[in-house]
Amino acid sequence: MSSEEEGPSLAAFADRRDAGRQLAAQLLQPAPDDPIVVGLPRGGVPVAAEVAAALDAPLEVLTVRKLGAPHNPEYGIGAIAEDGTRVLDRVALEALGVDHATLDSIVDRETRELSRRVAAYRGGRRSLALSGRTVIVVDDGVATGITDTAALRAARRQRPSRLILAVPVGAPESVEHLRGEADEVVCLIEPQLLYGVGQWYTDFTQVTDAEVVGALRRAEADDPA
Numbered sequence: 001m002s003s004e005e006e007g008p009s010l011a012a013f014a015d016r017r018d019a020g021r022q023l024a025a026q027l028l029q030p031a032p033d034d035p036i037v038v039g040l041p042r043g044g045v046p047v048a049a050e051v052a053a054a055l056d057a058p059l060e061v062l063t064v065r066k067l068g069a070p071h072n073p074e075y076g077i078g079a080i081a082e083d084g085t086r087v088l089d090r091v092a093l094e095a096l097g098v099d100h101a102t103l104d105s106i107v108d109r110e111t112r113e114l115s116r117r118v119a120a121y122r123g124g125r126r127s128l129a130l131s132g133r134t135v136i137v138v139d140d141g142v143a144t145g146i147t148d149t150a151a152l153r154a155a156r157r158q159r160p161s162r163l164i165l166a167v168p169v170g171a172p173e174s175v176e177h178l179r180g181e182a183d184e185v186v187c188l189i190e191p192q193l194l195y196g197v198g199q200w201y202t203d204f205t206q207v208t209d210a211e212v213v214g215a216l217r218r219a220e221a222d223d224p225a
Contacts, residue, residue, distance in 0.1 A: 012169070012189055015203040016043065016140050019168035019188075020050025023138070026186055027166060031055060032134040034161075038062045039215075040139045040151055041117060042207035048138035049215040051166065055136075059219035060128045061212065062137065062154060063117050064147045065110040070102055077103075079147040080110055081154035082118050087146055120209050121216060135160035141197030142170030142187070145178050152181040169200045 013019040035057040039048025045061060052059040067078035069092070077098060078088040086107070093103065135155050142148055148165060156163055165182040167175075171194040179185045189200065198204035 010191070010195065010199050011202040013201045015201060015205075016046035016207070017050050019140065019201070020047040020138075021054065022188060023047065023166050023168055023186065024051045024054030026188060027051060027136065027164075028054065032136065032162070032164065034132075035134045035136055036060060036128060036130060037136045037138060038130070038151075038155060039212075040064055040137065040147065041121060041212050042209065043140035044138050045212045045215050046207060047140050047168065048136075049219060051136065051138055052219055053222070057136075058128055059216060060130075061121050061216065062151050063114055063121065064151045064154070065114050066147050067103075067106050067110055069096055070098060070106070076144055076146050077106075079150035080107060080114065081150045082114050083154045083157065085150050085154040085157065087150040087153065089146060117209065121212055123213075130155060130158035130160045132159070132161050134162045134164065136164045136166050137182070139165075139167050141200065142167050142174045142178065143194060143197055145171070145174030148174075148178055149181055152178065156181075169194070169197060 035055050037048050037052035037057050038060045039045035041061050041063050049059055063082040065080055066076045069075040069077050077092045080086045137151055137155055139148055152165060163182045164184045165178055166186040169189040170187045172190045175185055175187050175190055
């Protein structure tokens, strides 16, 4: 087992599946109308799978990629969703002096990776329609919230009847921002000092593409529709 992030252990969840079950219990009070659960690959999918099972709802993915800074890829300067929705941190771009050519190169690289992942996860299957549904976007946690912002904006473009973001843990400032992007945000823990999302899990092992595909196939097999 691993946490992947530095800092003290503050685990509230055994693993992502446990987090999903705890999140589902909150979402069942009361149960949303006509829900579809959308996991953010990769880490959000095991959480979302548990939520979808508890709500007896279909499981879908919405692939989003962070745009990393040129010399520090872990530092997010934006995010892009599979439909082309783009969110940029203008303050970070200016502070780092990222020019248009460099930004375009980063976007092109991440767009290629998005395309690869979408093909791997769906295998040619068309994405489920979100229009008119209660859409619950699920991630394994929120740090800066920039990828979640891109995901919510991409989901909103499909005109759901209601858009909910559900996460086990999130930084309070980021969660507050995301309340302006979704109709509702369900966040179980908002610690004043987040340290890192992984510190709230006993097991935060990296999720693989194969695990994402497996979760989607199991959910599809269990769906009577």
